[in-house]
Amino acid sequence: MARMGAIKFFAVLPLQLIEFDLNSLSYAQDSRSWIIPLIHIHLKKDANLDFFVAYFMPMIMQLDKLRDLEVKNPKGSDIKVKKYETLLVQVWSLLPQFCSSNSPNMSDCFMQVLNFLEPILNQNVLGLRLVALKTFSALISHCRHTKVVDDEIRKTRKGLQNIAMDYIQGLVALYQQDETVVENTDAMEIDGAKPKSKVKSLG
Numbered sequence: 001m002a003r004m005g006a007i008k009f010f011a012v013l014p015l016q017l018i019e020f021d022l023n024s025l026s027y028a029q030d031s032r033s034w035i036i037p038l039i040h041i042h043l044k045k046d047a048n049l050d051f052f053v054a055y056f057m058p059m060i061m062q063l064d065k066l067r068d069l070e071v072k073n074p075k076g077s078d079i080k081v082k083k084y085e086t087l088l089v090q091v092w093s094l095l096p097q098f099c100s101s102n103s104p105n106m107s108d109c110f111m112q113v114l115n116f117l118e119p120i121l122n123q124n125v126l127g128l129r130l131v132a133l134k135t136f137s138a139l140i141s142h143c144r145h146t147k148v149v150d151d152e153i154r155k156t157r158k159g160l161q162n163i164a165m166d167y168i169q170g171l172v173a174l175y176q177q178d179e180t181v182v183e184n185t186d187a188m189e190i191d192g193a194k195p196k197s198k199v200k201s202l203g
Contacts, residue, residue, distance in 0.1 A: 007051065063084055102150065117135060
C-alpha cells in the first residue's frame with residue numbers, strides 16, 4: 001500500500017463493503033474491511049481529497065442508504081444497523097488523512113465534503129464531530145504550510161476563509177450549549193431527577 005499508493009492498490013484490492021452480507025462470518029475477509037485500519041498506518045501516496053471523494057464518498061452514501069433502509073424496515077436488524085454505523089465511522093475517520101496533499105480538484109472536492117461536514121458538526125452524527133474538526137485542522141495546516149501553492153490551494157484557502165467566522169461562531173454556540181446541558185444534568189441529579197436520554201437522528 002505504501003509503495004503502490006491508493007489508486008493502484010485499490011485497483012488491485014478494492015474494498016467491497018456493499019457487495020457482501022454483513023452477517024456473514026467471512027464478511028471481513030470477503031469485503032476486505034480489515035484493510036481500513038491499515039490505511040491510517042500505511043497509505044501515503046495519492047492520499048488526497050480527490051481520491052477520497054471519488055472512491056470513498058460513493059461508498060459512504062451507499063452504506064448510509066442501506067443503514068436507513070434497515071432502520072425503517074419493521075423487520076430490520078439492530079445488529080446490522082450497528083455494523084453499518086461502524087463501517088461509516090471507520091471510513092469517515094480516514095478523511096483527515098486525505099487532507100494533507102495537493103490534488104487537481106482540491107477546492108471542488110472540499111466543497112463537496114463540506115456539505116457532509118456541516119451536519120456532522122452541528123448534530124454530531126454518529127459521534128463524528130471530532131473527525132470533522134480534525135479534517136478542518138488538517139486542511140488548514142496543509143494549505144498554510146504546503147511548499148507548492150497552486151490555484152487549487154489558493155481556491156481552498158479562500159473557501160476556508162469564507163466559512164471560518166461562521167464555523168467559529170457555530171462551534172462556540174455548540175460548546176456553550178453542551179456546557180448548559182451538563183450543568184442542567186448535574187442540577188437534576190442533585191435534585192434526584194433522572195435526565196432523559198436523547199438519541200440523535202441521522203435524518
